[in-house]
Amino acid sequence: MNHTDPNNPRAPLPHSLRLAALLDSKFEIPALKLRFGLDPLIGLVPGIGDTISLCLGLLIVFDARRLGARKRVLARMVWNLAVDWVVGAIPLIGDAADFFIRPNQANADLLRREHEAGRLKRGVR
Numbered sequence: 001m002n003h004t005d006p007n008n009p010r011a012p013l014p015h016s017l018r019l020a021a022l023l024d025s026k027f028e029i030p031a032l033k034l035r036f037g038l039d040p041l042i043g044l045v046p047g048i049g050d051t052i053s054l055c056l057g058l059l060i061v062f063d064a065r066r067l068g069a070r071k072r073v074l075a076r077m078v079w080n081l082a083v084d085w086v087v088g089a090i091p092l093i094g095d096a097a098d099f100f101i102r103p104n105q106a107n108a109d110l111l112r113r114e115h116e117a118g119r120l121k122r123g124v125r
């Protein structure tokens with residue numbers, strides 16, 4: 001078996017992990033060693049930015065569900081997104097918090113742990 005075989009437990013996880021990195025940690029401000037993604041930038045759009053970020057984050061949850069993640073893991077993933085959405089709705093504080101609260105990376109870590117524990121369906125792409 002090679003690493004691209006979907007039946008291999010060490011095969012790469014779905015594109016949702018790349019989405020998590022894009023939303024939460026793709027870019028860096030070198031002088032501050034601060035990593036951020038598109039989530040804080042999208043969150044700056046008045047009125048709907050945080051909801052757009054929430055919807056993008058839910059794609060990761062849907063992928064985890066499709067792969068067979070346990071219900072308690074899915075509930076934790078939704079909780080992570082809900083906290084980010086509520087905090088993000090607070091003017092100024094929410095915008096600053098988006099640089100430090102990384103629900104999509106937390107959800108990617110949960111999905112990765114499910115995968116490493118062998119709890120996800122094999123052969124699902």
